[in-house]
Amino acid sequence: MVPLLDVNAQNHPLESELQAAFTEVLKHGRFIMGPEMETFEKEIATMTGAKHALSVSSGTDALLLALMALNIQPGDEVLCPAFTFFATAGAVSRLGAVPVFTDICPICFNLDVNDARKKITAKTKAIIPVHLFGQCADMDPILALATEHGLKVVEDAAQSIGAAYKGRQSGTMGHFGTYSFFPSKNLGGFGDGGMLVTNDDELAEFARVLRVHGSKPKYYHHYVGGNFRMDTLQCALLSVKVKRYAQYTADRQRNAANYTEALSKLPGIVLADPAHCKCASAQNEALAAQGAKIVLPVAYGHNSHIWNQFTLRVLGGKRDSLRDHLVAKKIGCDIYYPVTLDQQQCFANLPAASRSGCEVAHQLAQEVLSIPIYGELSEAQREEVIAAIAEWL
Numbered sequence: 001m002v003p004l005l006d007v008n009a010q011n012h013p014l015e016s017e018l019q020a021a022f023t024e025v026l027k028h029g030r031f032i033m034g035p036e037m038e039t040f041e042k043e044i045a046t047m048t049g050a051k052h053a054l055s056v057s058s059g060t061d062a063l064l065l066a067l068m069a070l071n072i073q074p075g076d077e078v079l080c081p082a083f084t085f086f087a088t089a090g091a092v093s094r095l096g097a098v099p100v101f102t103d104i105c106p107i108c109f110n111l112d113v114n115d116a117r118k119k120i121t122a123k124t125k126a127i128i129p130v131h132l133f134g135q136c137a138d139m140d141p142i143l144a145l146a147t148e149h150g151l152k153v154v155e156d157a158a159q160s161i162g163a164a165y166k167g168r169q170s171g172t173m174g175h176f177g178t179y180s181f182f183p184s185k186n187l188g189g190f191g192d193g194g195m196l197v198t199n200d201d202e203l204a205e206f207a208r209v210l211r212v213h214g215s216k217p218k219y220y221h222h223y224v225g226g227n228f229r230m231d232t233l234q235c236a237l238l239s240v241k242v243k244r245y246a247q248y249t250a251d252r253q254r255n256a257a258n259y260t261e262a263l264s265k266l267p268g269i270v271l272a273d274p275a276h277c278k279c280a281s282a283q284n285e286a287l288a289a290q291g292a293k294i295v296l297p298v299a300y301g302h303n304s305h306i307w308n309q310f311t312l313r314v315l316g317g318k319r320d321s322l323r324d325h326l327v328a329k330k331i332g333c334d335i336y337y338p339v340t341l342d343q344q345q346c347f348a349n350l351p352a353a354s355r356s357g358c359e360v361a362h363q364l365a366q367e368v369l370s371i372p373i374y375g376e377l378s379e380a381q382r383e384e385v386i387a388a389i390a391e392w393l
């Protein structure tokens with residue numbers, strides 16, 4: 001038995017420290033914006049190198065708050081990848097703006113800047129690159145495109161806190177970056193929580209005011225904001241884990257390297273080829289020529305990947321067969337994501353132009369399968385996963 005994720009394996013060894021942190025908060029009773037909030041925000045700012053870090057109620061609210069602070073209005077268009085968790089586009093829609101879905105790169109699963117460029121109109125105001133599964137999108141051309149067209153950039157770094165692109169931290173390259181502490185993220189909390197980061201003093205100040213209903217001072221409202229605060233208690237508990245974050249990342253990277261080494265030796269399993277960056281047709285041809293059955297994920301040389309997911313591509317319409325096999329062997333696995341955002345029911349009434357041309361995303365939604373990668377996996381468990389895949393081939 002290998003679960004896809006075991007949060008207790010990471011949290012239970014910290015029990016006495018977590019209890020102590022809880023006791024401290026219980027003692028002082030400042031449950032909203034208490035002293036542990038500021039401490040935790042400073043820890044995240046230090047870790048990521050962001051100038052400002054604002055704790056917020058969730059990764060979803062971090063996105064919403066970022067777009068509010070950037071003054072995204074009804075009717076504005078915001079580019080975002082078709083292949084991501086729903087919240088990326090949900091935040092756009094909730095402001096009455098239109099998510100315009102772009103296709104993705106078949107190597108890193110992230111926004112394809114060439115497709116984004118084609119979809120820019122006079123109404124385009126912002127772009128949300130997502131750093132999916134723990135690896136950064138190709139930010140240099142995305143930032144260049146944004147500068148050229150005056151677009152705001154919000155990095156959805158919910159799955160990639162601590163990942164880097166050419167030495168720059170995920171979340172710190174655009175106007176805003178957003179992180180999530182949902183329990184399944186790499187810095188997993190004890191409930192919901194998130195962080196908004198920026199290097200811009202004015203944007204930070206505006207977001208800070210919007211976080212508390214747009215009031216400054218209290219009860220004087222210049223803007224309509226919301227309650228986007230994170231609990232003091234959640235901050236106190238996460239401070240216990242943030243000190244160990246480098247180790248958590250190293251553990252996941254070790255697991256990924258181990259899988260890569262063992263699985264790539266099996267017949268029919270190949271590594272994704274970075275030479276096919278943003279070029280699905282060349283990649284599909286090469287994979288067919290190799291007789292590939294499964295494609296392993298890779299990190300680009302310029303990226304430090306933190307492996308929130310280890311996502312296989314299972315070719316030839318066999319994905320569900322491998323999933324069923326692993327489930328029968330009691331090996332946790334899941335499909336992130338089975339339906340692309342341009343195909344979601346709730347977006348069916350969006351203009352057709354905002355839902356066009358996402359073929360690579362559609363292909364990958366049929367092929368992806370994520371296997372256990374959490375840091376506390378034992379060697380025996382990794383071997384069990386590898387053996388089960390080998391048996392299926």
Ligand SMILES: *Cc1c(COP(=O)(O)O)cnc(C)c1O
Nearest residue numbers: 058059060085087158159180182
């Ligand atoms: C988890 C996630 C979010 C939302 O974070 P929550 O804290 O669950 O609200 C947003 N975007 C992506 C890509 C995510 O994976």
